[in-house]
Amino acid sequence: SKVRTKGADEVEEAVLGLLEPLTEHVHMLTSDNGKEFARHQSIAQALNADFYFPHPHASWERGFDENTNGLIREYFPKGYDFTSITHQDFQTVMDKLNNRSGKCLGMNTPNEVFFNINPIVALGS
Template identity: 45%
Template sequence: ATTDRGKEFSGHERIQASLGVPMYFADPYSSWQRGSNENANGLLREFFPKGTDFAQVAHDELADALTKINGRPRKCLDWKTAHEAFTEEVLRLI
């Protein structure tokens, strides 16, 4: 996984150990190194402008935005929604 350099990843060693995956940190001011993160931020900003204090956002409001985002067909998923693509992958594991 490639992450940004936020304090939320201060326990990255535990994450790596528990998931068994390597973690990489993007260089400062190198947004192109974490494209999916930047894309997700852009999608969220359609509902919540930059600088929004998420402590003030109701759980239902956030859940509604995520449902709408995950319900959009995406070219990179062969025009499936994120929910459809995730469900297909989960069903392959069964």
């Protein structure tokens, strides 16, 4: 969900809007140390999940996040005006990234791993 500001209440609402339908699959969340996650305890409680923060200036503790940020930059380069992104733009990039196979996932896509989809069975159906 797109948020107008980085206020904690708006970020909480957006995170819960995206993840509440998937609560049974969400076990932990990791974010940076920004003020926008001031309501992390409420988010964690609503999702019955653990919430983790990396140490400041320790980007290696967020390796997957940093890699994903790089992939997102392929679509929205540094300096991009994020206020111009539509919901459809966001959805398109999210779909592309979630359906992109990766070596660390055994050449499966994040969607296949997350939803426990066996691509051979799915294609044969």
